[in-house]
Amino acid sequence: MKTFNLIIAGVGGQGGVLASRVFAEAALAAGYKVRTSETIGMAQREGSVISHVRVGERLWGALIPDGAADVLVSLELAESLKGWPKLAPHGRAVINGRPIIPPAASLGLTRYDEAAIVDFLQQQGQRVHLIDATAAALEIGNAKTTNMVMLGVLSTLPGLPVTAEMLWQAAENLLPSRLRDINRLAFQAGRRLGSCAETAPLVS
Amino acid sequence: MNRIAEPPRRLLMGNEAIAWGAIEAGVRVVAAYPGTPSTEVTEKILHHAGEYGIYAEWSVNEKVALETAIAASWTGARAMACMKQVGLNVASDPLMTLAYLGVKGGLVLIVADDPGPHSSQTEQDTRLFARFAKLPVLDPATPEEAREMVKAAFQLSEDLQVPVIVRPTTRTAHVCQDVAFAPPPKPALPLPPVRFERDPGWVILPALSAKRHRRLNAIQEEMRRWFLRHRLNGIATPCGEEATMSPAPPSLCDEATERMGNSGDLARATADLAIVAGGVAYNYVREGLDILGVSIPVYKVGAPVPLPAAPIVDFLRDKTAVLIVEEQEPVIEEQLTIEAYRTGLSLSIIGKHSGHLPREGEFNTDLLLPLLRRFVSDSIHCHGVPLGKGAPATSADRVTAKAQATPVTPETSATTETVASGAEMAVPPAPPLRTPILCAGCPHRNSFYAFIQAARSRDALFTGDIGCYTLGAMPPLGAADTIVCMGASVAMAAGFSQIEPDRPHIAFLGDSTFFHSGIPPLVNAVYQQARMTLVVLDNRTTAMTGHQPHPGLGRKGTGEVAPTIDIAAVARGCGVEWVRTVDPYDIAATVAAAKEALDYPGVSVLIARRDCVNLVRRSTPHRIDPDACRRCGICLRKFGCPALYEVKSLAHGEGQGGKTTVAIAREKCFGCGGCAQVCPWKAISPEVES
Numbered sequence: 089m090k091t092f093n094l095i096i097a098g099v100g101g102q103g104g105v106l107a108s109r110v111f112a113e114a115a116l117a118a119g120y121k122v123r124t125s126e127t128i129g130m131a132q133r134e135g136s137v138i139s140h141v142r143v144g145e146r147l148w149g150a151l152i153p154d155g156a157a158d159v160l161v162s163l164e165l166a167e168s169l170k171g172w173p174k175l176a177p178h179g180r181a182v183i184n185g186r187p188i189i190p191p192a193a194s195l196g197l198t199r200y201d202e203a204a205i206v207d208f209l210q211q212q213g214q215r216v217h218l219i220d221a222t223a224a225a226l227e228i229g230n231a232k233t234t235n236m237v238m239l240g241v242l243s244t245l246p247g248l249p250v251t252a253e254m255l256w257q258a259a260e261n262l263l264p265s266r267l268r269d270i271n272r273l274a275f276q277a278g279r280r281l282g283s284c285a286e287t288a289p290l291v292s
Numbered sequence: 293m294n295r296i297a298e299p300p301r302r303l304l305m306g307n308e309a310i311a312w313g314a315i316e317a318g319v320r321v322v323a324a325y326p327g328t329p330s331t332e333v334t335e336k337i338l339h340h341a342g343e344y345g346i347y348a349e350w351s352v353n354e355k356v357a358l359e360t361a362i363a364a365s366w367t368g369a370r371a372m373a374c375m376k377q378v379g380l381n382v383a384s385d386p387l388m389t390l391a392y393l394g395v396k397g398g399l400v401l402i403v404a405d406d407p408g409p410h411s412s413q414t415e416q417d418t419r420l421f422a423r424f425a426k427l428p429v430l431d432p433a434t435p436e437e438a439r440e441m442v443k444a445a446f447q448l449s450e451d452l453q454v455p456v457i458v459r460p461t462t463r464t465a466h467v468c469q470d471v472a473f474a475p476p477p478k479p480a481l482p483l484p485p486v487r488f489e490r491d492p493g494w495v496i497l498p499a500l501s502a503k504r505h506r507r508l509n510a511i512q513e514e515m516r517r518w519f520l521r522h523r524l525n526g527i528a529t530p531c532g533e534e535a536t537m538s539p540a541p542p543s544l545c546d547e548a549t550e551r552m553g554n555s556g557d558l559a560r561a562t563a564d565l566a567i568v569a570g571g572v573a574y575n576y577v578r579e580g581l582d583i584l585g586v587s588i589p590v591y592k593v594g595a596p597v598p599l600p601a602a603p604i605v606d607f608l609r610d611k612t613a614v615l616i617v618e619e620q621e622p623v624i625e626e627q628l629t630i631e632a633y634r635t636g637l638s639l640s641i642i643g644k645h646s647g648h649l650p651r652e653g654e655f656n657t658d659l660l661l662p663l664l665r666r667f668v669s670d671s672i673h674c675h676g677v678p679l680g681k682g683a684p685a686t687s688a689d690r691v692t693a694k695a696q697a698t699p700v701t702p703e704t705s706a707t708t709e710t711v712a713s714g715a716e717m718a719v720p721p722a723p724p725l726r727t728p729i730l731c732a733g734c735p736h737r738n739s740f741y742a743f744i745q746a747a748r749s750r751d752a753l754f755t756g757d758i759g760c761y762t763l764g765a766m767p768p769l770g771a772a773d774t775i776v777c778m779g780a781s782v783a784m785a786a787g788f789s790q791i792e793p794d795r796p797h798i799a800f801l802g803d804s805t806f807f808h809s810g811i812p813p814l815v816n817a818v819y820q821q822a823r824m825t826l827v828v829l830d831n832r833t834t835a836m837t838g839h840q841p842h843p844g845l846g847r848k849g850t851g852e853v854a855p856t857i858d859i860a861a862v863a864r865g866c867g868v869e870w871v872r873t874v875d876p877y878d879i880a881a882t883v884a885a886a887k888e889a890l891d892y893p894g895v896s897v898l899i900a901r902r903d904c905v906n907l908v909r910r911s912t913p914h915r916i917d918p919d920a921c922r923r924c925g926i927c928l929r930k931f932g933c934p935a936l937y938e939v940k941s942l943a944h945g946e947g948q949g950g951k952t953t954v955a956i957a958r959e960k961c962f963g964c965g966g967c968a969q970v971c972p973w974k975a976i977s978p979e980v981e982s
Contacts, residue, residue: 149575231959
């Protein structure tokens with residue numbers, strides 16, 4: 089198999105690191121070699137964080153070159169743009185459409201142009217799935233499960249090196265037992281959103 | 293004979309792999325101070341300390357950690373001290389002497405470098421520090437290699453009786469890799485005793501120092517020979533998935549060379565080229581060559597200091613150009629250049645001194661690709677085209693004309709490879725700037741806000757420090773006028789007060805930092821009769837690095853109960869007469885205490901104590917009553933909690949366009965009530981259950 093490259097973008101605290109671990113563990117269980125690279129430390133405090141996951145047979149560095157990611161998962165709307173240069177021309181993106189507005193925007197130090205971002209993503213056609221994963225997570229009862237909703241959506245994409253069952257199994261192994269039930273609901277909600285996205289990819 | 297079955301592959305982070313390597317090597321004492329990207333090494337060791345009979349601790353600072361490890365080593369036990377690169381600055385004093393005196397039990401320092409930097413105040417290269425100290429360094433490219441190198445480091449340390457530095461960078465320390473690994477069997481406890489034997493050799497006096505310095509110089513060549521004997525450096529094979537500690541002879545690689553399509557003209561064109569790569573940069577070189585489909589022999593350097601340069605010069609004997617790829621400083625390049633000149637080897641050396649690669653920032657495949665392409669298409673080495681001059685010679689060069697004009701930098705390289713691919717119809721809009729800031733509900737925000745209220749009108753100077761509260765410098769608080777290093781806030785506020793006594797001086801530092809390096813400058817401030825206020829932002833943890841305990845918390849890194857060192861009592865013991873503790877969640881009380889502290893004509897210490905939001909349950913989220921809100925913006929533009937955001941509301945707009953209102957992101961609100969206290973219109977209150 090050629091290398092499968094996954095980028096997970098998001099804001100510190102959204103659980104991007106855990107999501108990348110889940111995918112990596114699932115790929116490992118599926119028999120592949122794996123590399124991940126994560127952002128840890130200061131950037132985690134509300135900053136932009138990006139995780140790289142590489143799965144395959146012949147792997148070198150853990151950083152995915154530009155234009156080489158098969159899938160981009162973004163836990164936040166605008167962060168998808170930070171990961172965008174990594175996405176291959178054929179690559180697909182699963183994006184949580186819920187913005188997290190940085191205080192710098194309210195201070196006029198930067199601009200969060202939600203409409204322009206959504207417009208750009210909609211021009212990408214079927215390869216971009218824009219969903220409100222935060223709403224789904226809140227409905228389940230905890231916004232912190234947004235990452236698991238997104239993994240659920242991701243699991244519905246074709247061409248992954250792992251199945252949905254493998255992904256959930258890896259998540260279950262990594263999560264503390266008291267959090268398994270709520271995360272299972274989140275993962276399932278993500279799978280439903282993903283299935284909807286197949287037919288109507290741009291539900292924002 | 294019987295081949296032992298390979299253990300199952302498991303996902304290991306580089307730092308975990310280092311910890312396991314040390315456990316496998318039989319480490320008995322580990323001491324550290326947390327710091328990104330090194331922290332997880334010690335966390336992993338602490339987690340397994342009991343079962344392997346290891347004594348492990350979070351020390352109060354890196355100097356103490358290294359001195360703890362030295363004591364262990366001198367009893368004969370294997371010991372390890374872990375820190376980030378700036379931590380080595382703190383530990384440098386014992387390290388320099390240790391280099392002379394040497395070790396008994398193997399002593400390994402894990403010093404994690406942070407090119408980028410992602411989470412550090414400097415981008416310093418520990419390999420240079422090691423050259424200064426004349427100590428050997430091992431530089432792992434992957435987690436798997438890191439584990440092997442730690443084991444080798446203990447052996448080297450004991451063989452040559454010197455401390456050894458293992459220097460992972462962020463992309464080794466925080467990379468996860470599948471590694472065939474099973475935890476080593478647990479030893480019978482207690483472990484056999486070790487005991488310090490008296491010897492004048494452990495007492496540094498000038499006469500001994502002179503002798504030991506000669507010895508340290510003399511064994512540099514032995515270090516080089518050791519590296520080569522253990523195959524830490526060598527011509528790496530592209531056959532396998534990655535280079536190993538035992539490079540295969542190049543002859544084994546013919547098949548791979550063929551597979552990679554290096555034939556005909558290209559083969560002739562690249563026959564006189566070579567690459568030398570160190571640390572993680574090796575991976576990017578390999579991937580770049582794969583992408584280009586060419587094969588150039590790569591000499592992999594896993595042990596850069598002191599560099600065994602002679603075999604590299606032999607390897608380069610029939611080449612016309614070598615590309616040297618290493619992150620940060622030209623450590624390999626300079627040692628190799630000296631040896632090449634000394635031995636009369638004449639070839640083009642492409643690297644940092646030629647201006648083709650930067651000394652700053654992280655490397656990656658994207659950054660290297662344009663340079664590799666030029667190297668292969670010979671516009672650099674054959675034509676001797678100096679930096680950025682001369683016309684592109686081949687089509688490949690035209691693709692990277694941009695790279696020719698300027699040396700590659702992390703900024704310029706990012707765009708070169710992508711944009712060409714696919715006629716994307718739209719250009720992505722610019723994403724908003726998103727810098728790290730204090731969390732929603734962070735008590736530090738309230739403390740800073742209170743001191744801004746109490747003192748900014750008096751032109752007070754705020755000296756900041758290293759920790760989460762460094763982020764107090766970010767807008768809108770802007771509550772740090774200086775930040776240097778751990779502990780500097782205290783000495784600098786005192787120092788400023790001696791020079792400009794007409795203005796209030798306020799130092800901010802955290803609870804863990806207080807113990808790390810806040811006490812000596814506090815003693816000095818009292819002794820020198822400074823007039824300043826020290827605010828200890830006590831969130832009851834070492835938050836930024838992942839919530840390690842410290843002496844103020846009554847428990848150790850292993851989770852065992854420990855004596856509690858009371859910050860207020862320490863401050864009083866340092867001679868401070870005005871010491872108070874306040875809850876920063878009560879902003880009015882904090883402002884009042886701040887004013888009192890500032891009025892005190894000497895050194896005052898205010899401890900702002902409230903648990904870190906990441907360690908306690910959130911309470912009821914707050915909401916903003918849109919009818920009561922006057923849109924004054926104080927909550928957004930003075931307080932700046934990330935749960936607050938501005939919305940262009942149509943619902944509340946009179947007429948067209950709508951008005952800007954403020955909302956609270958329910959999923960982010962911690963329920964601290966800080967915004968409700970700063971709102972002059974009482975428009976913010978806890979949500980009422982419906």
